[in-house]
Amino acid sequence: MAEKFHGYAAFNKEGILKPYSYTPKPLDDEDIEVEITHCGICGTDLHTIRSPRGLTTYPIIVGHEIVGKVSKKGSKVNNFNIGDRVGIGYQVYSCGKCDECTAGYNQLCPKRVFTINDKWKDAEGVQYQAHGGYADKIRAHSNSVFHIPKEISSAEACPLLCAGLTTFVPLKRHKVGPGKKVGILGIGGLGHLAIQWAAKMGAEVIAISQSDKKRDEANKFGATNFLNASDPNDVEKFTRSLDIIFSTSNGSNTDWNKYIGLIKNHGTLFLLGVPDVPIPIPAFAFLRFIKVEGSLTGGSQDMRDMLEFAVKHNVRPLIQTTPMKDVNEGIKMMHNGKAKYRVVLEN
Amino acid sequence: MAEEFHGYAAFDKEGILKPYSYTPKPLGDEDIEVEISHCGICGSDLHTIRSGWFPTIYPAIVGHEIVGKVLKKGSKVTDFNIGDRVGIGCQVYSCGKCDECNVGYNQLCSKMVFTYNDVWKDAEGVPTQYQAHGGYADKIRAHSDSVFHIPKEISSAEACPLLCAGLTTFLPLKHHKVGPGNKVGIVGIGGLGHLAIQWAAKMGAEVTAISQSDKKRDEAIKLGATHFMNASDPNDVKKFTHSLDIILTTSGDSNTDWTKYMNLIKNRGTLVLIGLPDAPIPIPAFAFMRFIKVEGTLTGGSQDMKDMLEFAVKHNIRPLIQKVPMKDVNEGVKMVLNGKARYRIVLEN
Structure with a gap:
């Protein structure tokens, strides 16, 4: 039976999240699989769930401020080890070779795959839905995975990855x-x-x-x-x-x-x-x-610069944590403007 | 009796111009008086006549593409002689000393006086009773910093539209260092x-x-475009999607399909708005999200004007114009309003 990842998905614009399982993309040579410990709730998640412009593919697992541990890695990944604490932001793939990537704008790579509401394509054109971090696991290309400095807690790291x-x-x-x-x-x-x-x-x-x-x-x-x-x-x-x-x-x-x-x-x-x-x-x-x-988020080097700056100058988000299973509560806090200032889900 | 200048003024939003005389500001030490031979009709004139942007101070004599001869000059004016052929654009005064003037942006000088629909200020910056009136007239006075020699290669009528249009x-092309390798769209x-x-x-x-x-x-294509879209x-x-480094829009308003134009611009490109809508x-x-910047512009500073005229001479750039006698100013205005001008109307005294 195909392997499944388990998360909380929206099934329509009403935006009530319910348990949902999906078949992830195969783990390629340069990919990393992350066991998610934390995921921040971002305004973009709420936006995507409610699909005001009709662009969301349901069911959808959102979440793109993801921190966890490396649980598997492809054969060509050598800058990460199993167990490393890592983060993933708004993007799970960029080619690393085009003009945009070369100029440091991985987020404008024409082959990019966003962490949520996007599709992976393999060489044969088979598509896998890209699902986000309100879940137990995620796979991403190692170019879009980042070491979390030891000085930053996993929960506090989440909002840094997007906000x-x-x-x-x-x-x-x-x-x-x-x-x-x-x-x-x-x-x-x-x-x-x-x-x-x-x-x-x-x-x-x-x-x-x-x-x-x-x-x-x-x-x-x-x-x-x-x-x-x-x-x-x-x-x-x-x-x-x-x-x-x-x-x-x-x-x-x-x-x-x-x-x-x-x-x-x-x-x-x-x-x-x-x-x-x-x-x-x-x-x-x-x-x-x-x-x-x-602007639109940042490139891979920007992400590393940002984390380094946060460590050096002790910049941290103010967060409230909520258990992952109470994800709908967490979303409600964001909606009502009651979050001070970011809500982070914990597995 | 006070000296009077004579021109054609709008008296209300209907914008019918009628003869009108006014008392000009006294000729200051650094001022120049110009006997107007030609004045171009600019879109801004039409906007102002109709109070499209701001409430206009009526009666208003518009016109800010002015060419003529130096008739009088203040005692401290040394770089102009009586009889010199000169031009005046959108502004008749800048202080020449403030931060904006120092960086070449005379058009943003806080003491600046526009050529028309403005009021002259005294040395302390207090508004005087002298209204600034434009070039649909026989004469005008301006500070010598805002007066420019017209190169002998450029005819007076052709010089007019250069002074504003x-x-x-x-200016934005110069600022953006447009040159070989750049793909520029002109809308x-x-x-x-x-x-x-x-x-x-x-x-x-x-x-393009x-x-x-x-x-x-x-x-x-005749004007030099490589492509036409x-x-x-x-x-x-579709063919030009994401292909241009910079687009200058000379037309556009709240009904324009801006998305269409934005899509023509490359990531990190620029949209420069030149024609200024009311809304x-x-x-x-x-x-x-593609890192496109949106910018505007406003005429140019004194040095920009000199650079522009020099470039026009060197590269033989001239506007296409049609001449109309000054007394038929209402006819000229109508041609511009109906979009029938090819491409600028110049009034002749």
């Missing part, structure tokens, strides 16, 4: 550091990490929130200033003062005009959260030479 | 696009002209 990477890479690319004024819009799963990275990179960090509630917490993460976006005086005080804003907002109700007003001429609005709807950028922003950019 | 399209073959194609081609890039039909294919033809769109631009969020 951490997604926030770290654009900050690094934009050479955030001393002398730069960086706004972080939204203090949540992404924002609370972005504040820490930017502060540890040496920038002056302005945490931007919709109320005063998270002021103390933002300062604890390393923010130099706090801007309550509902207070017109605060907004006025910071007008045209920031070099770059990293927005974690994915609301279509966002008042982009207000935030763009905070950016200096020649500055950048960087979208970390990607909304489902087109973003109505006020055209006048472009007359001040403001750029709008976005 | 030319500068606006030249819209009109007043802006027909110049953008020429600049990019002469900079050495592989230019993008239009909504096949009508302008031959003309685009009919955006209404799905096969054409926010709905950028499809998924483009950002």
